[in-house]
Amino acid sequence: MxxxxxxxxxxxxxxxxxxxxxxxxxxxxxxxxxxxxxxxxxxxxxxxIGEGLPDTLPCALLPGPGRGLVGLTQDSPADVIDGWTRLILLGFVARHPNWDGVACVLSDTLNHWVHLSADEAVSCQSFLTPTLISSLGGTTPPDSAAIADSLSRPERLAADLRRAQVTGIPAALTGHLLGAELAAARPYWLGQNVALIALDGDASGYAKALAAQGVPITQQDSETLLPDALATLAQVLGFTD
Known part of the structure; x- marks a missing residue:
């Protein structure tokens, strides 16, 4: 070795x-x-990880021979996923072979919804929700009523955020933003298996909201997926016997 x-x-x-x-x-x-x-x-x-021009979706999560694990890009709708997120997704499919569904990778700044099939990333949609929550002063856990409200009426998001701001309910700010994201991401979770991948597996707001919609959920800690991803890379790159 x-x-x-x-x-x-x-x-x-x-x-x-x-x-x-x-x-x-x-x-x-x-x-x-x-x-x-x-x-x-x-x-x-x-x-x-992440050095070089990104691969265009749809594409295999594994890198090609002699290539680094670059990011992913999509033309329509325009989107970019960094190489580290791709590494986490690689660890997920290594642990769940032949997964057919959607993985939502949550971070401090971005949320990435990625359709996975046959160990390929088929399409993606990313959201600035965590950045907006932070900048507006939202808190957790999110208000469940606000989630439900914006999930059903996302067109009222700006007004709902102002109401939460005026009434001083930061959990409602978070809930409205989360609900609006789920409304926009509906094509990614409706009728799909969904894996929520977050640091320490902490995706309780999303899990509760999706469970209320009858969506089957798997929750994963992003850190625990890294050894699986690295082991997979070792095999592909020929670093094992």
């Missing part, structure tokens, strides 16, 4: 992983690549 390392940016910081074949041995993080790699020691081969 070969010793090698993977490095990428998870949206918060640079993260590096040292592997022996498909086995994760060490990891580090830091404000830049040097800091993230500092504790790993010398590595004969370094594989970068």
């Amino acid at each position: 070969s010793d090698w390392a993977v490095i990428g940016h998870d949206g918060q910081c640079h993260r590096a992983f040292a592997l022996s074949g498909a086995t994760l041995t060490h990891q580090g993080s830091g404000a830049d690549e040097a800091a993230a790699l500092a504790g790993l020691g010398p590595m004969p081969q370094l594989y970068r």
Whole structure:
């Protein structure tokens, strides 16, 4: 087996992983690549996540031979998914082979809804909901009545947000934004299996709202998917016996 390392940016910081074949041995993080790699020691081969021109959807989640794990792009509607999110999705399909449904990857700034089939990313739709919640001062848990209201009447979002602001109910701000996202993402969850992927598996607001619509839900912690993703990359890149 070969010793090698993977490095990428998870949206918060640079993260590096040292592997022996498909086995994760060490990891580090830091404000830049040097800091993230500092504790790993010398590595004969370094594989970068997200470096290079993105692949256009639909496409396989696995990279082509000799290629880095780049991001994903879509022409219509225009969208871009970063390489780190693709890594998380790769870990999900490694753990759930032949998954046919939708994965919603939640982060601090963006939510990505991705239709997966036969280990391919077919289409996607991303939302700025977390950024809007943060900028408007929304709080969690979201107000369930506000979710239901904006899910059924998303055209009133701007007015509903103002009402929540005036009445001083920050949980309603969150609920209205979440409900509007679910209304817009309806083609991605209606009649689909949905996997909610979030740090620590914390997607309770989305899970509760979708369960109320009768949607079958799987919840995953994004961190626990990384070893599966890295092991899959090791096999594809020939770092295992």
